Amino acid sequence: MLTLKRYAAEAIGTYCLVFAGTGAIIINDVSGETVSHAGVALTFGMIVMAMIYAIGDISGAHINPAVTIAFRVAGRFETNQVLPYIAAQICGGLLASLTLWALFPEHLTLGSTLPTGSWQQSFVLEFILTAMLMFVILRVSSGSKETGVMAGAAIGITVGLEAMFAGPISGASMNPVRSLAPALISGTFTHLWVYLVATTLGAVFAVGLDWLVTEERAAQ
Numbered sequence: 001m002l003t004l005k006r007y008a009a010e011a012i013g014t015y016c017l018v019f020a021g022t023g024a025i026i027i028n029d030v031s032g033e034t035v036s037h038a039g040v041a042l043t044f045g046m047i048v049m050a051m052i053y054a055i056g057d058i059s060g061a062h063i064n065p066a067v068t069i070a071f072r073v074a075g076r077f078e079t080n081q082v083l084p085y086i087a088a089q090i091c092g093g094l095l096a097s098l099t100l101w102a103l104f105p106e107h108l109t110l111g112s113t114l115p116t117g118s119w120q121q122s123f124v125l126e127f128i129l130t131a132m133l134m135f136v137i138l139r140v141s142s143g144s145k146e147t148g149v150m151a152g153a154a155i156g157i158t159v160g161l162e163a164m165f166a167g168p169i170s171g172a173s174m175n176p177v178r179s180l181a182p183a184l185i186s187g188t189f190t191h192l193w194v195y196l197v198a199t200t201l202g203a204v205f206a207v208g209l210d211w212l213v214t215e216e217r218a219a220q
């Protein structure tokens with residue numbers, strides 16, 4: 001029963017992330033940019049922070065397949081829970097994009113992430129952005145759980161600031177499901193692989209960064 005609650009929490013948390021984040025993009029587009037780019041970035045940061053406080057003690061509030069995979073690589077998460085977590089996250093994201101499609105059927109991309117420059121530029125950006133985010137997550141989390149008084153704030157602020165400066169170029173996905181869900185529902189597959197591969201590789205790379213600073217601390 002506890003395991004099912006963890007899956008449900010991941011599905012709900014990812015639903016809220018995709019609904020609020022990509023919903024902000026859609027509403028900004030259809031309302032004449034009344035939300036603004038800064039508003040979209042803040043929405044992503046705040047919803048991530050809210051979900052960490054809401055479900056962090058239940059599932060760890062991964063709400064991101066790249067985070068789940070990186071926690072496994074770091075040895076902080078059970079191997080047999082990786083695929084169920086990712087499946088729950090995908091289900092939550094798809095339901096959110098379906099909801100937004102029902103509300104805004106005229107919107108062509110539903111908040112999909114699309115490079116405004118070259119795909120190579122967005123690949124590097126997404127790799128670095130996700131590595132930075134995952135490094136913060138690893139440093140402020142306990143085991144595979146993003147919990148604690150300041151964890152939500154630190155992670156939410158990181159998401160928001162990265163979306164603020166990199167969003168206009170790469171979309172600042174940092175999350176395979178955040179890109180996959182609107183792409184599947186809207187049929188927008190241009191360079192989707194960039195947002196699936198670069199984010200995952202960036203998160204795994206951050207495990208090495210965490211190991212590096214942890215070893216240095218242990219040696220002092």
